[in-house]
Amino acid sequence: MERELLSVVVTTFNNADTLDACLRGVGWAEEIVVLDSGSTDATLAIAAHHGARIHAQPFAGYSAQKQAAIDLASHRWVLLLDSDESIGEEAAALLQRTLVAPAHAGYQLWRREWQFWRWQSARTRLNHYVRLFDRQRARMSGHEVHESVLVEGSVGVLDAIIDHYGEPDIAGRTAKANRYSSMQLADLAQRRVTWLRLRMVAYPTVAFLRYYLLRGHYRSGWAGFIAARVHAFYAFLKYAKLYEARQRQLHRGEPDQ
Template sequence: MPREPLSVVVTTFDNAATIGGCLASVAFADDIVVLDSGSTDGTREIAARHGARVHVQPFAGYSAQKQAAIDLARHRWVLLLDSDEAIPAMAAERIRAALDTPQAAGYMLLRREWVFWRWQPERARLNHYVRLFDHTRARMSGHQVHESVVVDGPVQRLDAVIDHHGERDIEGRVDKANRYSSLQVRDRHTRTPRFLRTRMVFYPAVAFARYYFWRGHWRGGWAGFVAARVHAFYAFLKYAKLYELRRSGGQRDSGTVETERGDE
C-alpha cells in the first residue's frame, strides 16, 4: 500500500532568516504551502525557490491564519510547522514511516528549543504538540495564543523531534511574553479567574520552579535560568493584565498587540 501523501503547511511574516532552513528540511513532502501575511523581507521569494505554493492574506490571528493555511493543503495528511522550525533527518524518516500505515488521526511530535545561545540540555523535558494529522478530522482550537490542533480521533506520540530556533535573544523573548500575555487576556476576559492578586504574588514563583527544576532547564546553565525568569515574568503579566482589566470594569482594550508573526 503506498504511503499517504503529505502536505507541509507554514504561516509566515517577515521570516526570511529562517524560512529557507524550514522548507529545506521538508523537501521530502509532496506539497508545501506557505500562507504569508504581507512580508516585505523576501520571505515569499525564498519560499517559492523551495517549491512552495505561496499564498497571501491579511493576518487573521494565529489560530485563524493557521486554519486558513491548512485549508489550502492538497492532501489529507498535514504537517504543520512554524517558520522557525525544522525537521531533522531522523524525524523525517519517522514521519514517513508513520504515513506508510497511519494508526491514528493525529500524532504529537516533540520539540527541542534553542534557548538564547544554546540548545536546551538533552535531559530537559521536551514539549510535545499535535503537528502531524489528518486535516479532515482536525481543526485549530481558535485560541488567540497557544492555539493547538484539536483532533477528532485517536492521537499517538511519535518519536520525532522538531528543532525550534525561536527567539535568539532576551529582548525577543521578553517582547513575546508581553505580546502573548495581552492575547491571553483577550481569551480569558470573559472568565476571569478568582484570587487574581494572590495569583500575581505566588504563581510566578510556581512557574519558575516548574520550568527551571521540574522541566530540567537548570541543566542549561545561565541560559536556562534566564529563560525560567522570563517565563515567570510572563506568568505574572497574564494575571496583572487581567487584574488591570477587571479594575477598569472590562472597558479597556487589553492592549494593542502586533501579532502579524509567522512564528510561535
C-alpha cells in the same frame, strides 16, 4: 507500499532568517503551502525557491491564520510547522514511514528549544505537540495564543524532534512575553479567573519553579535560568494585565490629576 500524500503547511511574516531551514527539511513532501501575512523581507522569495504554493491574507490571529493555511492544503494529511521550526533527516524518515499506514488520526512530535545561545540540555523535558494529522479529523483550537491542534480520534506520539529556534535573544523573548500576555486577555476574559491579586503574587514563583526545576531547565545552565525567569515574567504579566483591565472597567472616569 505507498504512503499517504503530505501537505506541509507554514504561516509566515518576515521569516527570512529561519524559513530556508524550515522548508529545506520538508522538500520530500508532495506539497508545501505557505500562507503569508504581508512579509517585506525575502520570505516570499525563499518560499518560491522551495517550490511552495504561496497564498496571502492579513493576519487573523495565530489559530485562525493556521486554520486558513490548513484549509488550503490539497492533501488529507498535513504536517504543520512554524516558520522558525525545522526537522532533520531522522525525523523526516520516521514521518514517511508513519504515513505508509497511519494508525492514528494525529501524531505528537517532540520540540527542542533554542535558548538564547544554546540548545536546551538533552536531559530537560521536551514539550510535545500534535503536528502531523489527518485534516479531515482535526482543527485548530481557536485560542488567541498557545493554539493547538484538536484531533477527533486517537493521537499517537512519534519519537521525532522538531528544532525550534524561536527568539534568538533575551530582548526577543521578553517582547514575545509582553505581546502574548496582551493577546491572551481575550481568552482569560472568557474564563472566571478569581484571586487575581494572589495569582500575581504567587503564580510567577510557581511558574518559575515548575519550569526551572520540574522541567529540568536548571540543566541548561544560565540560559535555562534566564528562560525560566522570562517564563515567570510572562505568568505575572498575563494576570496583571487582566487585573488592570478589570480595574479600568470599575473606574471608568478620567484618571486622577
